[in-house]
Amino acid sequence: MHELSIALNIVEIACEESQRRGNARISAVYLKLGALSGVVKDALLFSWELACDGTPLAGARLDIEEIPIAVWCPQCAAQREIAGPFEMLCPECGMVVTEVRQGRELEVRALEIEDG
């Protein structure tokens, strides 16, 4: 369970952005969360309120966009999405794939800001 410390990192990033914008009020934080990031969505949402408590982010919404794993298949010469269960095989041609192109994201994508 490291989701609380991840949530605290998100709060820190959002607070920095708020300060850079004259302490603008942040009403929502938009995340990209890859299936290979090692972070569990539900645990992160569970930690969110606690992490925001007593900070300028209190009451802000956390919007999580889950990013599936995508790999590069050299045989198809195309990027392919892998749906669970996790196996490093091209879902189209069955070739073993090693290059992960998407799914490690752990990123604050955008903030919803209320000026004034």
Add this chain to the structure above:
Amino acid sequence: MADISTPRMVEVRKNILKRNDELARALRERFAESRVYVASLVSSPGAGKTALLESLLTVLARRYRVAALVGDLATENDAARLARSGAPVRQIVTGTVCHLEAQMVEHALQGWNLEELDFLFIENVGNLVCPASYDLGENLRMVLLSVTEGEDKPLKYPTIFNTADVAIVTKMDLAAAVEFDLDAVTRNIQAVRPGMKIFTVSAKTGAGLEDLVGQVANLRTDC
């Protein structure tokens, strides 16, 4: 003029672990400058990280200058145990934190002259989930799996296996007793991390240790 009370979206695009990643990058540069090869060990609790590390330190210390950092939620038992190898060892007590972070490694290294080391081992907290997200600046991440854990562990914890560089199957001396299926484990590891090198060892009998030590020593020479 826009209504100032209307919420607006601003793009941020910031990696949440950027601070850890930046610190890990700085550590990696420091390790490279000091020519110290850094390997970390991750596994579930009880897979035999400390036993393997004790053997690795003892064998490598005959030819190289070695040291270790060892992470645990509580107690300094592991550091005391590893110190028997004669190598300098420091305990990182993480308290409630279930994984090591780059900043903890940096802090634990204070006062050590890295120039005086050939190898540094970092034993992570026993946990197959959280350590996967945190780069520690290591050159090599070794994931351990003991024969008593069940052959499907790589499928249950794909992220940690996918982010590791080599896999080490431990407690091979117990393999027959628990009817361990090495072929199944190999298949499952290859499914989540194709091409990953797999070692089989027993810290108790010493089987497979020489091969592992030799490969780790070669990796240092190559880097």
